[in-house]
Amino acid sequence: MSNSAPSFAAIKELIETDINATNQLIYQELKSDVALINQLGFYIVNSGGKRLRPLLVLLAANAVGYRGQAHHTAAAIIEFIHTATLLHDDVVDDSDLRRGEKTANALFGNEASVLTGDFLYSRAFQMMVRVDSMAVMQLLANTTNLIAEGEVLQLMNVNEPDLSEDDYFEVIRRKTAILFAAACELGGILSQDEALRQPLHDYGLNLGMAFQVVDDLLDYFSDAETMGKNVGDDLAEGKPTLPLMYAMQHSNDDDAQLIRQAIVEGSKENIGKILQIIEKSGAHQYCRKRAEDFSDQAKAALASLDESPFKQALMDLADLALGRQS
Numbered sequence: 001m002s003n004s005a006p007s008f009a010a011i012k013e014l015i016e017t018d019i020n021a022t023n024q025l026i027y028q029e030l031k032s033d034v035a036l037i038n039q040l041g042f043y044i045v046n047s048g049g050k051r052l053r054p055l056l057v058l059l060a061a062n063a064v065g066y067r068g069q070a071h072h073t074a075a076a077i078i079e080f081i082h083t084a085t086l087l088h089d090d091v092v093d094d095s096d097l098r099r100g101e102k103t104a105n106a107l108f109g110n111e112a113s114v115l116t117g118d119f120l121y122s123r124a125f126q127m128m129v130r131v132d133s134m135a136v137m138q139l140l141a142n143t144t145n146l147i148a149e150g151e152v153l154q155l156m157n158v159n160e161p162d163l164s165e166d167d168y169f170e171v172i173r174r175k176t177a178i179l180f181a182a183a184c185e186l187g188g189i190l191s192q193d194e195a196l197r198q199p200l201h202d203y204g205l206n207l208g209m210a211f212q213v214v215d216d217l218l219d220y221f222s223d224a225e226t227m228g229k230n231v232g233d234d235l236a237e238g239k240p241t242l243p244l245m246y247a248m249q250h251s252n253d254d255d256a257q258l259i260r261q262a263i264v265e266g267s268k269e270n271i272g273k274i275l276q277i278i279e280k281s282g283a284h285q286y287c288r289k290r291a292e293d294f295s296d297q298a299k300a301a302l303a304s305l306d307e308s309p310f311k312q313a314l315m316d317l318a319d320l321a322l323g324r325q326s
Contacts, residue, residue, distance in 0.1 A: 173205070
C-alpha cells in the first residue's frame with residue numbers, strides 16, 4: 001500500500017453528505033411496529049461495522065457522475081442485505097462475537113435473529129421496488145440467490161479437509177465478493193451507461209475476493225480485539241480456509257495430519273501448535289500475495305473510468321483492504 005493512500009475516514013469524508021443521507025434512510029426503513037424487530041435491528045445495524053458495502057455504492061455512483069438520489073436507497077438496500085446475511089451466518093455458525101460485541105443471536109436467541117434477518121431481506125426488496133428499475137431488481141435478485149448458494153456451499157464444505165483452492169475461491173466469490181460486485185455495479189446501472197457496469201462489477205468482485213482472503217488470514221494472524229471475533233473461530237467451526245489449506249500442503253505429514261484432524265473435528269484444542277505450523281509453512285506470505293493479486297485486478301478494472309477523486313478513492317480502498325492488521 002502506498003504511503004500516500006488516505007485513511008478509510010478520509011474516504012468517507014469525501015462523500016459525507018451521501019453517507020449521512022443513507023444512514024438516515026437506514027434508520028427510517030428499520031422501523032417496524034413490532035418492538036423486537038426494532039430492538040434487534042437497531043442493535044445489529046449499530047454494532048460497529050464500517051458499512052463498506054453501502055460506501056461502495058455511493059463511491060461508484062459518484063465515480064460515474066450520477067447526480068440523482070437513488071444511490072442512497074441502493075446503498076441502504078445493500079446494507080440491509082448484508083446485515084440479513086450476518087444475522088443468518090451467526091446462527092448457522094453458532095457465533096457469539098462479531099465486531100467485538102455479542103452477536104444478536106447470543107443476546108436475542110436464534111429464532112429472533114433468523115426472523116429479523118428475513119424482515120431485513122424483505123424490506124430490502126420493498127425498497128428495490130421503489131427504485132423502479134428492472135435492472136436493479138434483476139441484479140439484486142440474482143445476487144441474493146448467489147449468496148444463498150455460497151452459504152450452502154460453505155456448509156457442505158465444513159469439516160472437509162480436502163477442499164481444493166478452486167472450491168474455496170468459488171465459495172468466497174458467491175458468499176462475499178458477489179455483494180461487493182453488486183454494490184459497485186449499481187453505480188453503473190444508475191448512471192444508465194451500460195459500458196460502465198462490467199468494469200464496476202469486476203472491480204467490486206476482485207475487491208471482495210481480496211477482502212475475504214485477508215479476513216481469513218486475520219483469523220490466524222490477529223487478535224480478538226483487532227478482529228472483533230475470537231482467534232481460530234474458523235477452525236472451531238471446521239472451515240477449511242486458505243491459510244489452513246496451504247499449510248497442509250506445505251508441511252510434513254505429522255503437521256498436516258494435525259490440521260486435518262482439527263478441521264474434521266472442528267476443534268481449536270491445538271490452536272497454538274497449528275498457528276506455528278501455519279507460520280512455518282509460508283501460508284501468511286502466500287495468502288497475502290493472493291490478496292494482493294486480487295487487489296491489483298480490482299484497480300486495473302477501473303482503467304476505463306474518468307479520473308476523479310471518487311475513482312481514486314475506489315483505488316485507495318483496494319489498497320486499504322490489504323492494510324488491515326495481518
